[in-house]
Amino acid sequence: MHGVRGETVRIGQQPGGAHGSSGAMLADRVTGSGPLSAATRRVLAYIALTKPRVIELLLVATIPTMLLASRGEVRIGLILATLFGGWMGAASANTLNCVADADIDKVMKRTSKRPLAREAVPTRNAFVFGVTLGLASFAWLWWQANLLSGALVVATILFYVFVYTLGLKRRTSQNVVWGGAAGCMPVLVGWSAVTGTIGWPSIVLFLVIFFWTPPHTWALAMRYKEDYKAAGVPMLPVVATEQAVTKQIVLYTWATVLATLALAPAAGVIYAAVALVAGAWFLLMAHQLYSGVRRGESVKPLRLFLQSNNYLAVVFCGLAVDSVLGWHTLGHTLFGWA
Known part of the structure; x- marks a missing residue:
């Protein structure tokens, strides 16, 4: 809903910032290249404010979580309604993030074509647009799902804007660690939309993304370290050595994989197998990056950034398939749990 990264990536709104050709193409259209009318450019500028690629996390995380919560039953109407409400919430958070970060977006090459950095949208209009989306997401989810889901979306927006963007981002190298909690919220929203509660499997999935x-x-920030340094954002790769950064990457990768395996009792054999194999692959990439830095080799951290998206997608797709099949959970198979 994202994170945080929000500039990431990643999967919801996440701190950090996704970097992709489709985003660049949209920015080019907004800023003047191509035979588009002024009205079309304005529409594209507002779309760009929401950071569409960042919202991919909403799809990657929310659907499998909802399928797990209603194991064996695919409730298409509720899923679509929750995705739409979650999209509005993520779009609100990302738009307000653009408002707050307009000054540093102008400095960083990677973000210099964002609408507010190029003054393609008045700041006041962007602020009103972001707030309106947030209020609409709350009302929609309360109507289509329940009050808890709507409240969680509002909490996500407030946390992302005030805690991460305005509080942590420019003050500490641990910004994306704690700020990343906003990008984990889609799983709680999805679970609560189905059950009206926050169950332990959704908390484990929260920790996986966290x-x-x-x-x-950090893999992305290693690639764009000079950008963050110029903007005065103390991302870990800016203030620490590459060896220290990649060591932290390895430790958090281990934590990620262990968290995915902790969900296995609530899922099934298919998910457990996918989490194990994908986890081994993700760990191998992280250790290879760390080893390359230790040996003084030229490394490509952006590769880990891109492949980490694939890793998360594979794990959640495995969860979706496992949940739809509706087989006994692994906990039931091994321990007779209900």
Whole structure:
């Protein structure tokens, strides 16, 4: 809903910032290249404010979580309604993040084409747009799901804007560690939409994304370290050595994989197998990056950033397939749990 990264990536709104060709193409259209009318450019500028690629996390995380919560039953209407409400919430948080970060977006090459950095949208209009989306997401989820889901979306927006963007981002190298909690909220929203509660499996899934966010974002920040340094943002790669950063990446990657395995009792054999194999692959990439830095080799941290997206997608897709099949959970199979 994202994170945080919000500039990431990643999967919801996450701190850090996703970097992709589709985003660059949209920015180019907003800023003047191509035979588009002024009205079309304005519409594209407002779309760009929501950081569409960042919201991919909403799809990656929310649907499998809802399928697990209603194991064996696919409630298409509720899923679509929750995704729409969650999209509005994520779009609100990302838009307000653009408002708060307009000054540093102008400095960083990677973000210099964002609408507010290029003054393609008045700041006041962007603020009103972001607040309106947030209020609409709350009302929609309260109507279509329940009050808890709507309240969780509001909490996500407030946390992302006030705690991460305005509080942590420019003050501490641990910004994406704690700020990344906003990007974990889609799983809680999805679970609560189905059950009206926050169950332990949704908390475990929250932790999976929470631990995944730092290695994902720090790998990107290693690639764009000079950008963050110029903007005065103390991302870990800016204030620490590459060896220290990659060591932290390895530790958080281990935490991520262990968290995915902790969910296995609530899921099934398919999920457990996917989490194990994908986890081994993710760990291998993290250790290879760390080893390359220790040996003084030229490394490509952006590769880990990109592949970490694939890792998370594979794990959650495995969870979705496992949940739809409706087989006994692994806990039931091994221990006779209900």
